[in-house]
Amino acid sequence: xxxxxxxxxxxxxxxxxxxxxxxxxxxxxxxxxxxxxxxxxxxxxxxxxxxxxxxxxxxxxxxxxxxxxxxxxxxxxxxxxxxxxxxxxxxxxxxxxxxxxxxxxxxxxx
Amino acid sequence: xxxxxxxxxxxxxxxxxxxxxxxxxxxxxxxxxxxxxxxxxxxxxxxxxxxxxxxxxxxxxxxxxxxxxxxxxxxxxxxxxxxxxxxxxxxxxxxxxxxxxxxxxxxxxxxxxx
Numbered sequence: 580x581x582x583x584x585x586x587x588x589x590x591x592x593x594x595x596x597x598x599x600x601x602x603x604x605x606x607x608x609x610x611x612x613x614x615x616x617x618x619x620x621x622x623x624x625x626x627x628x629x630x631x632x633x634x635x636x637x638x639x640x641x642x643x644x645x646x647x648x649x650x651x652x653x654x655x656x657x658x659x660x661x662x663x664x665x666x667x668x669x670x671x672x673x674x675x676x677x678x679x680x681x682x683x684x685x686x687x688x689x
Numbered sequence: 690x691x692x693x694x695x696x697x698x699x700x701x702x703x704x705x706x707x708x709x710x711x712x713x714x715x716x717x718x719x720x721x722x723x724x725x726x727x728x729x730x731x732x733x734x735x736x737x738x739x740x741x742x743x744x745x746x747x748x749x750x751x752x753x754x755x756x757x758x759x760x761x762x763x764x765x766x767x768x769x770x771x772x773x774x775x776x777x778x779x780x781x782x783x784x785x786x787x788x789x790x791x792x793x794x795x796x797x798x799x800x801x802x803x
Contacts, residue, residue, distance in 0.1 A: 609788060609789055610788075610789045612791070612792070614794075619796075620726075620778055620796070620797050620799070621794070621796045621797065622732070622780060622794040622797075623794070624791045624792060624793065624794070627789065627790065627791045629789055665731075665732065667732070669788075669789070675720065675722075675737050675744060675745055675787040675788070676722070676734030676735075676736075676737055676745050676747060677724075677732075677734055677792070678734065679731045679732040679733070679734075680731065681730075681731045682731065
């Protein structure tokens with residue numbers, strides 16, 4: 580069974596700061612998903628990555644398969660980035676249910 | 690942009706009652722999922738569904754749960770006899786394929802069992 584750990588659990592930062600959220604997992608995976616959950620509860624997929632790095636606007640996600648570690652970075656953070664960020668591991672071997680981390684609750688203050 | 694929809698947004702039911710949660714996945718998607726999130730806890734996988742049968746299920750998905758695709762558009766989760774501990778947010782998701790594919794989530798149904 581894969582254990583997915585995220586850090587930090589909570590993060591408060593000032594607008595404009597560079598944000599890093601970390602995710603580690605215990606068992607090899609086929610892909611790592613980063614998701615965003617807003618206060619209303621809705622979940623939005625941000626990235627799915629199996630190697631290297633992906634960038635979308637101010638968001639950057641990286642993964643190191645050998646170290647079983649992924650990071651999500653937010654550049655020039657803004658109050659609208661305030662949300663819970665969740666990483667989820669997609670197993671290999673034909674299984675398809677995601678294993679989720681507990682999430683990082685991010686607050687960006689103006 | 691196509692999206693996954695879920696109804697109802699909030700369901701209140703009494704312990705022991707049956708509930709059916711409904712989802713309409715994105716039309717050209719072939720893989721469907723149910724997840725749940727108990728308040729304050731992490732999201733948990735329940736079941737995946739492909740080609741009109743269960744593809745994978747978790748330990749949570751016991752005999753009290755069932756899934757169905759009754760027609761070409763709806764995907765339902767039924768809980769036969771609800772328990773207090775079934776109170777949670779239930780999310781439906783869909784994807785075009787499995788394996789390294791983004792999953793699109795619905796807005797969720799908040800189930801409250803009293």
